[in-house]
Amino acid sequence: MNDVARAAKVSLKTVSRFVNGESNIDPVLADRIAEAIAELGYRRNLAAASIRPGWTSKILGLIISDLANPYYSTLARAIEEVAGSEGYMLIVASSEEDGRRHDRIVDRLMEQRVDGLIIVPPRNEGREWSKVPPPVPPMVFLDRPGGHPAADTVLADNAGGAAEATRTLYGLGARRIAFVGDSLDIYTMRERYRGYCDALSSLDLAPDAMPLSTDAHSSEQARAAVTSLLAEDAADAIFAANNRASIGALHAFRSAGRRVPLVGFDDFEAADLGDPGVSVVSQDIERMGRDAARLLLARLRGEAGGDYVTESLPTTLVLRGSEQLPT
């Protein structure tokens, strides 16, 4: 910038004004500056600019569990889009559900002086937020509650969606509705199980009496679980509490040569490929991401009030046929 100023025979400050697009500047000088910039191939240094007091990095940090998982990459994309529209770039990092890793990323991001943070809290929690010395940048928790009082939160209505799925299966005649999912240590699983139980109870069915499988970490394990449910004739319908459970169930159906009514949680690419298509409780993932980003940007603009909100976004039941009894 100094070189540009010298070449254009103006002061440093005038160049600064020029590159910042300030208005009050002599057109003649502006031209000289523009020329000097082009000639010297000058490029401003945003990192240097950002350390000035009152200036910001215009970078947001996003911590998700796994960028390769379509659910999170869809969230990331939606966030990137909203952030980009207001000039923010996004640093994305995967916590792999590991609290220590998550904490390291948080520290790094704060040292980098990101303007704000969007966080999917890891399953295995790390250090408590109260132990993180202030100042902490504005934060939004996404997909799961985060345990920091001064932060907004965007969730899906996991319990509501699960309840709707359960009621649908019941309405079509099912009375032994199996829950096939991952560990209940996971917040979303716990919520889905809660919704499932609530629905059963309100239908005068005992949740305890229903088949329950909570170790479907992979579709392979889900397949095994569903296979034995079929073999023992233990269930007349299945609520698959995540993607992998749904896919595992499909595999099990194919091997067994028969199926029972099925509703899954979370849509997936292949859900409408089979015959019948797989009915699912669908989350509006883009909207979750967008809302999280908007909430954060509103705080950064100082527009948000003193109250922190927790949004619980509705789910949609998408019926494709798998909820029906086979003909």
Add this chain to the structure above:
Amino acid sequence: MNDVARAAKVSLKTVSRFVNGESNIDPVLADRIAEAIAELGYRRNLAAASIRPGWTSKILGLIISDLANPYYSTLARAIEEVAGSEGYMLIVASSEEDGRRHDRIVDRLMEQRVDGLIIVPPRNEGREWSKVPPPVPPMVFLDRPGGHPAADTVLADNAGGAAEATRTLYGLGARRIAFVGDSLDIYTMRERYRGYCDALSSLDLAPDAMPLSTDAHSSEQARAAVTSLLAEDAADAIFAANNRASIGALHAFRSAGRRVPLVGFDDFEAADLGDPGVSVVSQDIERMGRDAARLLLARLRGEAGGDYVTESLPTTLVLRGSEQLPT
């Protein structure tokens, strides 16, 4: 940092030494400093550190077409993993295949002083690299060639994979093998078409005589294309040159109630869900990402020689049954 120095009654420089983990430092002072840091909640400012000469931002920039696309998010994840293992964070941005957008992102990333760039060049090219004033950080092009002479490139062997798929279909008796894919303006499509044509020619079949559909931008369009192929009995096998084409073909098969041998390009989640499973030419996406990141990091370490490499990674043919004639 000044405050910490004052509180610990040492000089600024000693604190700097401490936070940078330098060895020669009096344990007594170190303790005082550690205490002061904890008390004041001091956090170093990496942005400020990075503007010093000889220092780097330890941030890499990644430009892909769409983070929500599993192909690119898988690439991003692999890159993030390798980068993270060496202390680099990743700024990810989606170009949406738009050259102007891509150029804006490049400028922003360079102003941010990222240490290196990994770029999936957009379909609609923007400004030429020769017009970007130096210094340009080390760069790696991924998935497609990028048009900058001083950069490494990591590609998949699109032509080879397509040729293998074509030969496989031929070997099983097919003589009218349709190519269903997206526009040949796209580098990867062009390459796949080239491989397909090469294979046909070497088998004494005329590529021109084969059914060709290059407007399968969505699975819906691909479905329409395949549906008419089936109706007119124009093809006895299909090479689906991307994911969406494969899925569209499956939909068409289902509606028509019959299928012809099919091999797709690029694996997808549901490929083994149907009966038969969909055979595909599979790219090792993780490896592409890892290799790109490693190439870039090697350059940043100054280890790479003066020569720029172009890697063409082999594809794998995964046979699941759809390549066979229906029984």
Add this chain to the structure above:
DNA sequence: TTGTAAGCGTTATCAT
């Protein structure tokens, strides 16, 4: 081993 002074590339203040 520790401290002093200078400088990295910016922008803000305040005078002109």
Add this chain to the structure above:
DNA sequence: ATGATAACGCTTACAA
């Protein structure tokens, strides 16, 4: 409208 000067938070000669 423009410019001299002082910050911002940090690291690196170089001296002590």
